[in-house]
Amino acid sequence: MTMPVGILDQTPIYEGETAEQSFARTIELAQLAERLGYRRFWVSEHHDSASVSGSSPEVLISYLLACTNHILLGSGGVMLQHYSPYKVAENFNVLAALAPGRVELGIGRAPGGLPRSTRALQGEHGDPRSLTDKLLETRNYLHNRIADDHALAGIHVSPQSAHPASIFLLGASRDSAELAARQGLPYVFSLFINGDEEVALEAVQAYRASFVPSAELAEPHVILALSIIVADSDQEADELAGENxxxxxxxxxxxxxxxxxxxxxxxxxxxxxxxxxxxxxxAKVVKGSPNHVYEQLSHIRERFGIQEIITHTVIRDFDKKVRSFELLQQVFVQHGEENGITNSTAELDTSTAAR
Missing domain, CATH: 3.30.160 (Double Stranded RNA Binding Domain)
Known part of the structure; x- marks a missing residue:
């Protein structure tokens, strides 16, 4: 079984650095990911933070699309609770029209910041609609499926892309897994956030057990987001993981x-x-020399029965971070799984004919 691998980058900004420097690293990593054949590259959304520059994933995705050629680019994720589903759909329809078939919309459930940033984004009273309602509305706008009895029936979402962004629901709990299942969406469990493998396993099992096929996805599809650190030796990986x-x-x-x-x-x-x-x-980190990491990942994918992983790699030394991504790619190739990490394989089919 092959397993496509992606990268989640949070655009960290370190003490004494500028935002420009942090974004330059993200751009370089996206281009590296494409050269190495990683399947996807996602960027995150954080607010009111001196340590993370990425507050607007849709803007950053637009720039990364112009800096790359074929790798899938997406959000990990857009914090939908703060926003109008209509505007999110417009943003991602623009991206999908600019780069057909390359754009993914990962939606997160966390606030992505402090209480004051939530108030700044939502106003004092916020939006009374539930995330479930806003998620469904976003999907309907993306696919131009506004019901006749909707309050805004007849509205046009401009532009309409022939290849709308694929939606993924991100979470770290059983609640998020069950929401993804009810909506018939691919589910990403963030094990690097909730490091409890038993909770993760329960969530994945609940997702599969309660999955309802949708127009976008015929069968359940699970991605596990992991912290992964690969180094030339186990000792070096342990030292690097001390930062986590x-x-x-x-x-x-x-x-x-x-x-x-x-x-x-x-x-x-x-x-x-x-x-x-x-x-x-x-923190829960898969770490070690290339073969040691491969053994751990093999155990994880067997235990969870997952189709894909996304790696979130926290290493401050940029050269060692690049080395980690290079070694991870190499070990998949060495074990005959190069088709599992290359972007030339068939893309995730989210149509009703999938799998």
């Missing part, structure tokens, strides 16, 4: 969110006006 921590904030209301640093967690708690506690532990 999992920081969660547990709010009195019951919400649990993963943030980048302890400082961000403390600030989130202050802005939420809720009692909170912070949990810090070593």
């Amino acid at each position: 921590l999992s920081v969660k904030i547990h709010l009195e209301s019951g919400r649990v969110l993963t943030v980048g640093t302890v400082a961000q967690a403390e600030e989130f708690g202050r802005q939420s006006n809720e009692t909170f506690r912070i949990e810090v532990k070593e």
